[in-house]
Amino acid sequence: MEVMMNTNSSNSHSCIDMSGGEEDQINMMMDGLRRGPWTVEEDFALINYIAHHGEGRWNSLARCAGLMRTGKSCRLRWLNYLRPDVRRGNITLEEQLLILELHSRWGNRWSKIAQHLPGRTDNEIKNYWRTRVQKHAKQLKCDVNSKQFKDTVRYLWMPRLVERIQAASAITGDSSSVTTTTTPTLNKNNMDNDVTGLLALPKNCFGNNQIKPADTEEKSRTAVFSPVSDLTDCYFPIIQSQNPDFFQSNNQIGNGFDGSLISPAGYFNPNLDFEAVVEQNNQWLGGDFSDNLW
DNA sequence: AAGGCTGACAACCGCTATAGT
DNA sequence: TACTATAGCGGTTGTCAGCCT
Structure with a gap:
């Protein structure tokens, strides 16, 4: 049995032809x-x-x-x-959102984060974080681990990502791209911090990646995210006041991420001076910064 | 056109955890 | 229990393509 090389790489480094010298x-x-x-x-x-x-x-x-x-x-x-199931190419918006969310939960636990992004490796996610996210933190002149930066990610970047995901979904008219019902194939034995309900990801958000059910290890890496959350109580109350469009659009179940999207404990920080965050970011980047960032 | 700079990614290194003896 | 080998993780470095001056 011969195995085909992974040839769908977009990276010029990926196929090293060193024939000759x-x-x-x-x-x-x-x-x-x-x-x-x-x-x-x-x-x-x-x-x-x-x-x-x-x-x-x-x-x-x-x-x-x-x-x-x-x-x-x-x-x-x-x-x-x-590995044949390694997924290559650009990190999708959905994956970016998931990375941000999971990193806010677990920090630099790259392998743990990668477990919830089928086909992505910890190395790839780590590189993404360092080259993209940390770069933006640097641009904002704040530490990536600072509360300020984390709040910015939570309350500004992530909602903006959701908006863009929904916008893309609307353009393609892909109403089926939203996971409104899912088969609970999540392997909880291997997910000590269950992310069920954390994100309702579009069905196709992981592209053409084929996760083979027979792959024993990969089975545990395949997370199907349920839209049903047990953490919907405090979903983005701040965003509602700041961005009604976002709130409205995200309550349209079946048209994107529903209310279960992002609501881990601690997301709603009553002490957060959200307007200050917005104001400071606007000062930093002079307007709609998140488009520049993402 | 050439050199420098930067971003992105592959690969390596050091450390820790775990399994086997 | 102690030791060793191995696996896995996170941080860091090296390399190269593309961009800029």
Whole structure:
């Protein structure tokens, strides 16, 4: 059984063609192990070995596959790039929203966050956070861990993302893109902080990613988000006053994210000076900043 | 056109947790 | 119980394409 390479990458780095002088670009460790970018031949060797023998025992796998790589390197290459179900390409708006939400809950628990974004790797999410989100925090001249920044994310960026998701949904006329009924396939055994009800994601928000039910590990990574929340009581009361359109649109069940969208405990902070947040952001960026950001 | 800068991403490193002996 | 090997995680670095001057 031969395994097809993951060829749908949009990243120019992803397919390393080092034919011709490649040895010059690959560093050799003192013990003869290779490091640096993977060659196509190495990728094929790893893919084919795993196809025949499966994952696990990465050090011995590296040796048996004839790869002059550490087990760690093989594992990382497989998990972050070669796995057939790795989803590549731009982070969608829905995924951005989910990342923001989950990060607000769990912080830099990238692998945990990645578990709820099928096909995305912790490395990818981490890179996204560092290159996009932290960049914006830097632009705003505030610490990414500051309350100020977190409030901005919660009460301004995330609602704006929802609006854009809905706008995109309206343009495409994809009324079916909203998950109003779901099959509770969430593997709660593997989700110690259940996100059921956290987000009602459009059905197609994960694109063409095919999560195979038979993939034992991946099964646990496949979260189907129910629109039914047990945390709807305090849903964005502040936003309602600041942005009636947003509130209204988000209460149209079946036309986007319903009231269950974002309502973890702590979202509504009665002490938050929301107007101050808005005002300061407008000062920072001179108007509609979130479009610039996202 | 050339050099510098920046963003994005792949890969590595160090550390910790866990399993096996 | 102690030790070792392995897996996994998060932080950091290296590389390269594209943009800017």
